[in-house]
Amino acid sequence: MGPLSRETWAQRLGAFRASPSAFMAGPEGEDLGRDLLSELRSEKLSEQTKVSLLALSLEYPAQLWPDATAAEAAATSLLDTLVLLPPRPSALRRPLLLAATTALVAGDALGPTSEASRRLLPLLLGLASGRDLGRGFGPASEQRPLQATACECLRELESCKPGLLGGCLGLLRGLLGQEGPVQPLSLLLALALRNTLVIRARARAGLQGLLMAGDTPSGGDPWNWALAEEGDARLQPQAPSWPAAEEECGLAVLEPTPEEARELRAAVAQLLDTSYLLTPVAQAQLLWLLGWALRGLRGQTPVLFKPQLVRLLGTAQLTLLHAVLALKAAFGEALFTAQDEALLLRRLTVAAQHPALPLPAHLFHLHCLLSFPENWPLGPTAEEAAPLLLGPRLCRGLLPSLLHDPMALLARLHLLCLLCVEDEEKEEKGQDWSPRHYLEELLAGLRQRAALDGGPRASATLCFQASHLVVQCLATQPTVLTPLTHGLARLYRARPVLAPHFADLLDRVGPELGEPLRVALRQEVVSGPGRDEALRWHLQILAEVADGNAQSATLGFLGAAAAHCTDWGLQQALLRVCRALLRAGVGGGLADLLQALARQWEDPDGRDHARLYYVLLAHLAGPKLGVALGPSPAAPALASSLVAENQGFAAVLMVQEAPAPVRLSVGPHRAAGPGPVLQLHVEVLEPAYSLELRFRGEGQVYAPLGAVHVPCLCPGRPCRPLLLPLQPRRPAPTRLDVRALYTTPTGLTCHAHLPPLPVNFADLFLPFPPAPEGDKLGFFEELWDSCLPKGAESRLWCPLGPQGLEALVSRHLEPFVVVAQPPTSYHVAIRLPPDSRLLLRLEAAQEDGVPVALRTDDWAVLPLAGDYLRGLSAAV
């Protein structure tokens, strides 16, 4: 694409910003990154346009150059552009440095092997040191801003690769002491120092003189990629997380030598002494970093911070007060005596209500007050609580009033609730305006506001949020909850349109308020006429609060309301109440009502629904009914209760397809009894009740098989083998198709298809009745002879394994041996249901096999017997 004009670029950038993803997916997306880099060198574009191109690359490098290779190439191109700039003042140098840094970091290209990194880093350090880098780097007037920018770039690199500048600490200290710009160097040094301390401590290594001032770091390359690799493993928070005493960060293991400790102290003192030259936000950053760096470091007392505190406490700056709180959390009593703590708390209290500060600052200070890092906290630190020193007197100006903005009101209300808790713990003081009394008045005011006809939803929401907050904090205080319950019931009477808020509140509060409020609301609804405009809301509330209590009043109300439910929506709302009653186990009167509805309503949907409920009520036992009407496990996320309900029915009243809850396997063969019986081992995967296993043989070889029933199966609980009697129509192996039907613990009926079970030829073997003692041979010979001429005869070679004939027989044929002359000769007679026989003579066994003579009265058995015998040795 040729060079683009300023307007075209403006248009293109606008389109990109509107939706980067859409733009990149479009036809121009692919070229944008490349075009941008080439246009930066175009002589036609103004600097201002180029700055806006660079600004884009600062924000969206991942979209422009999506992989490390592209990012590396982009950074190289940006650096080339920088070097090629003519030596006159230019607005491009700063953004080019920022853009190259951003491209490398965001593209994951930063590293010791990256050529661009190897060019950028020395350039940045050279600029930061104020060294003269030659004419490419602009006129003298630009040196100072470029020096600051280079420091910022280095700081960002150090943030993303902690430890990278571990080798430059001495150099940075030196620069700070000489002529460098104070703020960028201070922040860079503080960050590098903090990172080095943390990484060294983790590696259990000392500081190794890293802090010693020196112009150039010893040994060539100042980049500590090794340290950065260690740091990279765990990116360290620049500000410590709260309130954790950082044992795991374990700076305590770092034991600096006295000399190192002195150097460290000197470096920190140097930073703090000039900190007033920093902007307030930068001062705050410095304090967070240094607080974090010195925390837990042995031999380092935090008194270094002390001279700064008074100055910081006096200001109105949010960040500075926040940083002081961070120091408070980090050092506790070591830095703040009890008096200091009290002063800090008072300043915070002042800041939380000072009329000169904006509302967001008030709210944040109030949050800090309730999360105040006390020296000796009493309760669990995770919860918001009023600090011990914050008595009712201090809080007086922080209490809510109706005139406050909603957020301020809620924040202050929380404080008031905490005071009420304390107030309750102390003795009743007999004072007219106890906090609790005030709380009641306030809530009444909120309800009055919410009750206003046509008032905004926000005021109703606020009223319910306040009620919820109060219940959360004061759930155990009936003196608060009783008036609250009555007040809310009155609010409902005044404005039934708030029913969704009531339903929401009931869902979220515990039984302390929930129980009495349900009763009060039900009372409120059923005592009404049931035919006013608010019927819809009354029905919504009833669906929420109806239970087994006050049945007749509820049913009476519904009966009266039914006639006014002329549209579909109202009918469904009424049915929802019926459903709630069904679940609560309400019987008789409800059946009458449902029948009446099924007759009376004209809308077929409503009528059918009523009939369905009636059928359910009449036919399902209580627990099943409860499950049928309970929340649907199939569609918990659906908002429409009707859809959910239908899915619930479908789920409960229909059989669900499900993965098998058990795994079946065929156990050892039992050759006993009148017919063959398959022994099944059960491995339970999921709990199942009323399990019914259904079997079907392939090809109708067997008579239909009976189902096997198991009342209850639980994983981990042993289960006896199941016996499945087989009735073969002819003696042949087959496969059994297995299906399971069962109930889950949630009450669903499920159906599962299990893998087919093989029935082997040998599984059908049965012994003959015992031969008469003394004439076993005769018995066998008689059987042998009876097979012919109808049957068939065969001879085959049965290979033997290393164990020999005796082992083979005892393993497979033992129950069927009629005459035995171990180890060489066995006569075997097998009964094959329904009425076949298989006779074997195994005689004159040799080393590797035995010749078998076999006869059967059923010629179809011959190939099966042959396969069986040939497979025996392999089966051993």
Added chain:
Amino acid sequence: MAQRAVWLISREPGTPFCGTVRFSRRYPTVEKRAKVFNGASYVPIPEDGPFLKALLFELRLLDDDEDFIESRDSCSHINKTSVYGLLIGGGELWPVVAFLKNNMIYACVPLVEQTLSPHPPLISISGISQGFELLFGVQDFLSLSQKNDTELNTKLNQLPDLLLQACPFGTLLDANLQNSLDSINFASVTHSQKQPAWKVGTYKGKPQVSISITEKVKSMQYDKQDIADTWQVVGTVTCKCDLEGIMPNVTISLSLPTNGSPLQDILVHPCVTSLDSAILTSSSIDAMDDSAFSGPYKFPLTPPLESFNLCYYTSQVPVPPILGFYQMKEEEIQVKITVNLKLHESVKNNFEFCEAHIPFYNRGPITHVDYKVSFGQLEVFREKSSLVWIIGQKFPKSMEINLSGTVTFGAKSHEKQSFDEICIGGTAYLKLHFRILDYTLTGCYADQHSVQVFASGKPKISTHRKLISSDYYIWNSKAPAPVTYGSLLL
């Protein structure tokens, strides 16, 4: 400490999206860190469109307040700070620092250097206060001497360059954006080592120091037995020091006359180098007694170039400047009103202006007024249903003035008449607006001799004072009125 992204959104009710993103800036290197720190709880910064929609929804600024929406209106969805969680693309973007000011929404997302589930307490996140400071800074910059939309647009167009200076990588370097603007222009000035970061250049010219004290007085008056009236003075001291040298030292002292009311809750500008502990500890939380520190209040400082608020204070003066009562009784479509105002004798009776605004909420337009005033004139705003009693520059010699009358209202039409949640039924107020020049209620002043300047040349020192009313309410004593806890402690 860093921010992942910043937005400015203008609120435009009635338009399809109810707002437009006027400015946004993302910080990809910070985002990179967020991904590592937040781990599984990481939610990426969305594009502007989805962010706008989610934020306006959460702030209740969409025009769809009609229905109950659980994710916004649920009673358990309680926000007690200006920090929100936005549901975007199946995840929750948190923490979003955001507030609305003058129809502009200021928002940013600070980096949290740990996992986000569960949410760590806000106090543990350094980026929260940094984010607030950034947004306050942008807000100050936009509101500074801004008069119309064109100026706003000019300033918005400057923002990308300014943030490139003040917040190049998402870590805020200076919340004072005007400073950054100057530093772009001041680039040629040579700096010395001790140059503070908050002072981009040096002043050249005639030395002068200007100090102005503005006190605002607010009050809630009930004229009731069981509820105490309250009033409070809030002072702001603004300075501009045009002095040569890099770090000129200045000490400014505020003094009180012998019967002056002590200053309390003093918050100072960060350029103040040290503070007397008496200044730090004097606070309105404590019970007042005669031993309270009453000055002089000395503030040693190194001034920045621009005009700055040296300090803020509050004070509890013994009496309100104007004490009054307001009685209103409803009689069908009419209300009868009686107002009495009395200027305290100690107050300078020389106003720039003084007016009493008497609004009638939740009623129809005014159709008729019968009235009698002992002083000044009454203006009737029929459509707005309000009366304005213009008292003028001076109270009469008796210091006391009255208004009585009957106001008749027409039928209420919902669209036109203003709705108020507080002024229901008889609950009503009148609000006083006045301004007195060259006067403070506390008596606080800074005289020329109290300013010490340690710099070359004797500066010209000018001082100004004024008192302004702010939230000065007198409630109808014949009906319930909203009270604060303080009013109940008689």
